[in-house]
Amino acid sequence: MEKKRRKFTQCPNCGYTFEEVNNYCPNCGQENHDLNVPVKHLVEEFLEGTLHYDAKFWLTLKYLLFKPGLLTEKFNIGQRASYVPPFRLYVFISLVFFFLLAISPNTMEVNLNDKDRLEQLDPEEREALAELDSVRARLAAQEMDASIGALVEKARGENVDTKLLREKMIHNTSFLMFLLMPLFGYLLYLFYRKLRRNYVEHLMFSIHVHCFFFILFMIYLALKFFLPQSAAIFLLVPLITAVYSYLAMMRVYKQSYLQTLLKFIPVSLLYMFCLAIALLGNVVVSLLLS
Template identity: 25%
Template sequence: MSHGKIREDKTCLNCGHHVEERFCPHCGQENIESKQPFHFLFTHFIEDFTHYDGQFWKTIQYLFTRPGKLTQEYLAGKRQIYVAPVKLYIFISFITFFLPSLFSHSKTEDNTPNRDNTLQVIKEKKETPKEIAQITDTLKKRITLHKEDINLPKEDESIKLNDIKDDSDTSLIDKASNGKLIILGAKNMEQFDSISHVKKDIAYAYIRPFAKKLFHLQDSGLSHDEISKRFTETLVHTLPKALFVYLPVFAFFLWVFHNKKRWWFFDHGIFTLHYFSFLLLSTLILIFLPKIRSLLPDNGIITFVMILLYAAVLVYMSVYFFVAHHRVYDTKKSTSILKGMALFIVNSIGILIMFLILLYVSFWMMH
């Protein structure tokens, strides 16, 4: 509670209603002087922070350790001591979206010496003819290794095409020794179109837009590993948005499977917000477990413990829904299990479809 000086005037500055004590009964604003000492800013901030802090941690504790209890309390009218469901979801969604980006690894610099650097070393160190011959030989090998990045003559392309033409075991996406992508045997878009024209396979027509995007990223200077990393980061950042879009769909399925007179769509919405807040919080834990592991020493026991923790979170995410559903909707265990399984299957299909759409969107958003 604030320690600001109470106004002698009993008229609320916010809404104009009469104030008997400290807070306005109409709008809830504290009836204190509009001008306060400078230190009031800091004391008021600390009081507000500690109040929210206690409210927040109690909400998180109930959300994570007592499935369904938070929804049960909210629907029973006990709302002042917990963070509101929408505010809770937005906050957890924000930290799930924002925190991983703070810990993303910066792009490593390429320390491989190029031709100019090598010549500079020769000038500075004044190597012997034998050392110069060795460096020259190394440069020749590098040029040979990266020759495929240069526009090859048509006869070379035809040779490669003949080698691939009858190869039925060509992988969808492969990785060359130099880290470049190979899609259905092609190392660039020109080769891909040539192979597609010879084989006349419908798969090439479907894959062509994706191949074009991947080769474009590769031509921009990204390696296979860098493309995979960017795709994963884009996918993780897009997940909270996709879950937000799926919220009303999840609540609709709950509405379909339960008594319409006893349970309003509002009730299902509260359950959905709490459940998805839990899913986001669990997702954040799954994201940070590998990052924590990378900071620890390379030890078999530590790796085993991390695997167990990862598996435990995944299992808990699956079990959580059934426990929360039984506690909130207060049905017989057998009925709750049957409805829970039906909802779990229906929503699993729905989330799978959403995930496929998410993969597609994430791929095209990657740059």
């Protein structure tokens, strides 16, 4: 899409007199575009420049959410002009995702510093909180090994800056997800190597799946503002993502239900294992540096 310009008649930087065709000053190189406009126009231009915030964006979003694998398929066959480029889409969605994650209701501080607050609660509230902690402990035991659990327990007894800890974890997670995305593409490359497809095609698939996951998780984060106890909703996020990924693999790789399932299961397990190791490592490093 061609950029809509509000052109000067004279360059404000060097005074060169523009001709109608000049998008940049031939003398100093400054862009011939007036930015002295209301903020609304600047926001619209930013979205237009980064995402082509028009029918192209909405069509991309529609296919991403409701047509698993279609964007990847169209990219692979060369039909790309009508859709937001995958990397640009990922950058925009991930920025919004981690912003929402940063401002979402924080339960970490309650978990790490709830001992002093227990004394201020009445007996019924203490009993309810104790039951909730019991449930959390059972879930944590399934997801964390003994050493990590001991580290967290140690942190509870110390003056941990929970705000700093949260910020570090979110920052590190954004970096980890960026690294894990090409890993997922490489796993697909290995399991579908007989199809002799380039790695880039698998990487595009990975980008689109991660974008879908981020959007789904953003919906969950939005619901947390209204439904603080939304653990059941949280469990739907990986479940829906798994179904979406399976259907997308069927569309992109053109194999049967069974063939796709036999690849989907090991790819998913390997990726989840790598993801778990990365996130647990993030917790450890963030705790040690807080």
